[in-house]
Amino acid sequence: MLGKGTVVLALFAMMLACMAGCSRTEDAKDVDKLTLAVTPWPASAPLYIAHHKGYFKDEGLDVTLHPYVSGHLGLDAILAGKANLATAGETPIALAAMEGKLFSVIATICEIDRAILIIARKDRGISGPYDLRGRRVGVVEGTTADFFLHIYLITSYVDPNDVTIVPIVADRMVDVLLNGEVDAVSTWTPHTIILRDRLGSNALVLHDSSIYTMTWNLVAAQDFVKSHPERIVKFLRAVVRADGFIAENPEEAKAVASTAIGTGRALFEKEWKNLSFATVLKQSLIVNLEDQARWYRKRRPGKGRATDFTHFIHTDGLKAVRPEAVGISDR
Numbered sequence: 001m002l003g004k005g006t007v008v009l010a011l012f013a014m015m016l017a018c019m020a021g022c023s024r025t026e027d028a029k030d031v032d033k034l035t036l037a038v039t040p041w042p043a044s045a046p047l048y049i050a051h052h053k054g055y056f057k058d059e060g061l062d063v064t065l066h067p068y069v070s071g072h073l074g075l076d077a078i079l080a081g082k083a084n085l086a087t088a089g090e091t092p093i094a095l096a097a098m099e100g101k102l103f104s105v106i107a108t109i110c111e112i113d114r115a116i117l118i119i120a121r122k123d124r125g126i127s128g129p130y131d132l133r134g135r136r137v138g139v140v141e142g143t144t145a146d147f148f149l150h151i152y153l154i155t156s157y158v159d160p161n162d163v164t165i166v167p168i169v170a171d172r173m174v175d176v177l178l179n180g181e182v183d184a185v186s187t188w189t190p191h192t193i194i195l196r197d198r199l200g201s202n203a204l205v206l207h208d209s210s211i212y213t214m215t216w217n218l219v220a221a222q223d224f225v226k227s228h229p230e231r232i233v234k235f236l237r238a239v240v241r242a243d244g245f246i247a248e249n250p251e252e253a254k255a256v257a258s259t260a261i262g263t264g265r266a267l268f269e270k271e272w273k274n275l276s277f278a279t280v281l282k283q284s285l286i287v288n289l290e291d292q293a294r295w296y297r298k299r300r301p302g303k304g305r306a307t308d309f310t311h312f313i314h315t316d317g318l319k320a321v322r323p324e325a326v327g328i329s330d331r
Contacts (some may be wrong), residue, residue, distance in 0.1 A: 031064045037074035037086035038177040040067050042271050043110040043188045043216035044087055044255035046279070049242040050254045053330075069170040072142050078103060078221045085220045085235065089115075089144035090285070093217065096293040097312045102222040102312035103107035106232055108215045109239060109286055111276045114146040115193045115214035118206035119177060119199070120184035126204055129156035135183040138176050144214050147292055148302050149186035150299070155211050174198070189271045190263045196270075215285055225314050231318035240279045240322055247277070280325040281318055286310060 011064045034056075039043050047065070050056050057061040071088030079101055089245040093105060118137070120126040126135065132153065139146050153160045166182050176182050176255045178198060184206075185195070196203045211297075218239075225232055235262040246253040250272075258268040315326050 016265070020124065026229050029050065031060055031062045032234070033064070033229070034085065034231060035064050035066060035083045036236065037076055037077040037083035038065050039069065039087050041260040042257060042261070042268065042275055043112055043115070044199045044261075045246060045253060045275070046109050046239050046242040046277055047087070047259040048257050049245055049253055050238040052260070053242070053245060054230060055238035055241045056235070059238050061231065061234055061238065063235075070138055070140055070142070070143055073170070075103070077218055078224075082222050084231075085218055088212055088217055088219050090217070090288050091144045091147045092142055093312070094289045094307075094309070095142055095296060097307050097309060098293055100295065103219050104225045105281075105285070105313055106225065106314050106317050107218045107236055107239070107279050107281060109218055109243075109277065110216040111277050111278075112214045112216060113209050113274045113276075114207055114271075115274070116145045116207075116212070118149065118152060118184055118186045119141055119192060119195045120204040120206060121177065121180075121199065122202050122204050124183040126183060129153070129206055130157055132158055132184060132206075133162040134164075136164045136166050136181075137164045138173065138185040139187070139243070140170045140173070140180040141167045142316050143151070143170075145186040145188060147295060148212055148214075150188075150295060152208060154208070155208060165285050180213045181269055182229070190261060190268075193263060193268070193271065210320060220314070225276050225317075227242050227285070229316065233320045235280060236317050243279055278325070279318065279322065280327070281313065281315055282327045283329070286328065 035045065038047055051063060051065060056061065066083060068077060072092035074083070075088045075092045075096055076087035077083040079258070096103060096209050105301055120132070124135065125131060129152070137149065150160055153163060168176055168185070173187045174194050177185045177195055212285065220232065254268060254272055255265065256264045261268070284310050293307060313328055315328055319326050
């Protein structure tokens, strides 16, 4: 027979075990799982930092990163229910909004000068924008590279109808120029980095920084935003923390991002100076989306409905984290 003291100790041990088990169960429930469709290029650095440094975990988030070679594919992933959040530029956002797709932009995480470059082959007789006439230029349709190519041609006094635009899937962008299927491509990092490196002195870079500054944005399905507003707040809090890390530790930030992307550090360095990291929502985003909508409707008459883009912006999440960063008026 057990003594009273032994019984008390046994019961106390059982109570502690139960408390520990309950605690583990509650901890498991407290972890919110998220899937992020992310394009591997320098503008996505805050997301790689937040993941690598454990900032998402500190917020109780278990974030899985799935790479998509372009923002429009990432946006497609959330619309298809394959991801909770995605990174995207303005062009696929504008086009999806005009098609009535249900999503919300929750923040801009980076502004990029020289985000899109036109890389041409000099051995095809191209020495300037005028020489693109009669040439084949590859581009991923429905992306910011598509929009940039159009406005670059127009501002260079080249009729887009005089250029043969060749639709290319993003993961073939490097190969089609290297093997000569096209004479030039309009594309983004890391394709631009690889092409400039591989073509060497045969590469001609065409760009005009005065005509376009790209934004890199976080997007989520509208039903996910409505159902899980607290997860949006946690996610944005981690990204804002990553902004601070980038500002204070730029060299380590470059190392983490270049490793995540798979681009050599020396090549990656060339693009870093063009990036401005800050988690914001600016009115200029709305203006940019409206510009791209006009471009698309002019290009495809009868396609795309008139759209109030403020209906596709979710401000509450960022207001809860960094209210001074929200410059878009409430509807």
